[in-house]
Amino acid sequence: MTPRPVAIVPAAGRGVRMGADKALLELAGATAIERVVQSCRDAGVADVLVVRREGAEPLPEGLGAQVVRVPAGGEMADSLRAAERALPADAGVVVVFPVDHALVAADTVLAGVAAVLQGAGVALPLFRGKPGHPVAFSRAVFAEIQNAGAVLRDLVRREPARVRALPSANPWVLADLDRPEDHRAAVCALHAGPLPTVAQMFAHRSRRAYAPTPVPKAQLERLVDAARHASTSSWLQAYSVVLVQDAEQKGACARLCSGQSHIVQAPVFAAVCADLRKLAAACGRHGATLQTQSLELFLQAVVDAALLGQNLQLAAEAEGLGACMIGAARNHPIELAQLLDLPPGCFALFGMTIGVPTDDPVPRGRMPLPGVLHWERYDHAAVDPALDGTDAVIRAWAARTNAERGGYGGKPVNLDKGWTERIAAAWGEGSSYLAARQTLADELQRLGFGLG
Ligand SMILES: Cc1cc2nc3c(=O)[nH]c(=O)nc-3n(C[C@H](O)[C@H](O)[C@H](O)COP(=O)(O)O)c2cc1C
Incomplete structure (x- = not known):
């Protein structure tokens, strides 16, 4: 029988820097906790334990996650220890998915679970080489969180040989929801098109x-x-x-x-x-x-x-x-x-x-780069070739505009100019x-x- 994957979502903090309960942040039509639970579900992880501090606001109705209560004021490791004790006996893979990473999608969770099922002790997502969340553990490795003084980082770092790195294209593996600006940036990201910023500039x-x-x-x-x-x-x-x-x-x-x-x-x-x-x-x-x-x-x-x-x-x-x-x-x-x-x-x-x-x-294009970018001192010799190049750029734009758009503003563009x-x-x-x-x-x- 395939070991059962279970997700643990630490969401017990007060969100002091955020000034709000992070689990309940609104993220383009769903709360952060709803997004996390949905990503788990989409990855086939049906069981989700959400760690909440005593007295925290209730989670959205119909979330379908089990809540594990911890006293207020504890550390992340205290939340993880409490959740570990509440894991079902047959849990074989444990995905630790902090609510701060609510924009991470199911593919990352799925890859983590698969890596552990294939024998990794720890599956660590990386964005451009830097480690992030959610991290998946085998049950045996995750049990080490009960060792005196253990924190999540120890489990990841103790034995490099048991860690499988999983490159992810999702920057939210690394970036988290910490300050109000992060929240607003996350909302913008959820509305943005597919191009990364620099590609968007081009x-x-x-x-x-x-x-x-x-x-x-x-x-x-x-x-x-x-x-x-x-x-x-x-x-x-x-x-x-x-x-x-x-x-x-x-x-x-x-x-x-x-x-x-x-x-x-x-x-x-x-x-x-x-x-x-x-x-x-x-x-x-x-x-x-x-x-x-x-x-x-x-x-x-x-x-x-x-x-x-x-x-x-x-x-x-x-x-x-x-x-x-x-x-x-x-x-x-x-x-x-x-x-x-x-x-x-x-x-x-x-x-x-x-x-x-x-x-x-038709994109207008720009002057050849050497007309703009100089190294150490201004390259005066770059000016003339830049002018020739820019004349060529605008003529190419005009030719394309005439051929493909029937001209500009209803009129043909003068190709000589x-x-x-x-x-x-x-x-x-x-x-x-x-x-x-x-x-x-x-x-x-x-x-x-x-x-x-
Ligand atoms: C400060 C500024 C003012 C501009 N004013 C006008 C304008 O009044 N009307 C207009 O149609 N385009 C205007 N433009 C757009 C430029 O014509 C355009 O950026 C330029 O031709 C290059 O084309 P592109 O932006 O499509 O690459 C302006 C651009 C800038 C940066």
Whole structure:
């Protein structure tokens, strides 16, 4: 007869750093403990013992797991000892699955159980070579937890020969739910698409057509929350985001942003603002006056807001949405500030359309890397080849766009015009950007930013 696999879920801690009972954390429609029990079930481990401290909140109804009670304030090893005593006599494989690793799926559990059934004393999941959870033990090895002073680590480390390492692709084998930020990151991860972060960066395309499907408020909150965890100059957090969903308000934003139709079409227009308002208030609390007439402070706020904005676009893309930054938000900064009721010391650095994308643009590609990446000192000789390379990149994009999409915005793209020619037109003497933003410095001054 195959030895019976049993899972032990230590969930007796108070979750002090989390500020909540981890077993009951909501993770995209199920609590952490429900996810753990489901992963066990999916792996064929029907018996689950959940260790809870006396007085802990009840577990969700219908969980179908046995609860083992331990006194409050004990260590993880105390929980494991109590659970070991409660194991059924015929338990042959013991999977220790801390509730902190609730995003680990059945495949990892299944692999652990299989390794022990094949003779391993310990089956240890690894993510990129680093050990994590859940760990599966033979019954005999797990019984060593009753040795005086034993902790789980001892069982794993005592005899390397009895340990079978099991590489896993799931990062949550290693990462755990410890702080509120981990919880929010886990929720984001459960909503994210399949690409890891860096692959997602390479998949970026600005999207300019959207379905009318609304983006739920909870999702927008999640994305902005994640985005604001970008680095911030001296912890200033000199930014704000105003999300506009109301059609009339969005239409007014679009009119101030050169009438770009995708602002009207997208369900959300985000104004990503450099914002000194909270810094001024902080100074005011301590009898100080924020030195707003500072180019350095202006740059810090702009950099902070830009980093948040980039993170926001990346987070939206990771969740399968599309976005496009809108620099045209600086065409009429005062009128846009008035429309959005921005306080003094706050302006929309750029906007962003966000929604479910319906277009499929040919990726624009980028300049050859040597034009951007230099080693030890700037490689001046790299500039000319970079320009040639970028001309070639844009021509290849134009050719593909014409051949595969019938042109851009309904018109064929001029195949003769390279990147260098476009830059000369955009930012040479006849620059339309320059013309449109001639009064920008003055407008920023009026909005409370100093550039001197
Ligand atoms: C700060 C900023 C402002 C932008 N403003 C606009 C805009 O107003 N309208 C627009 O359609 N695209 C805008 N874009 C998108 C760029 O045109 C786009 O990123 C660039 O052409 C490269 O294309 P890709 O993002 O698809 O790779 C903006 C991008 C940035 C970073």
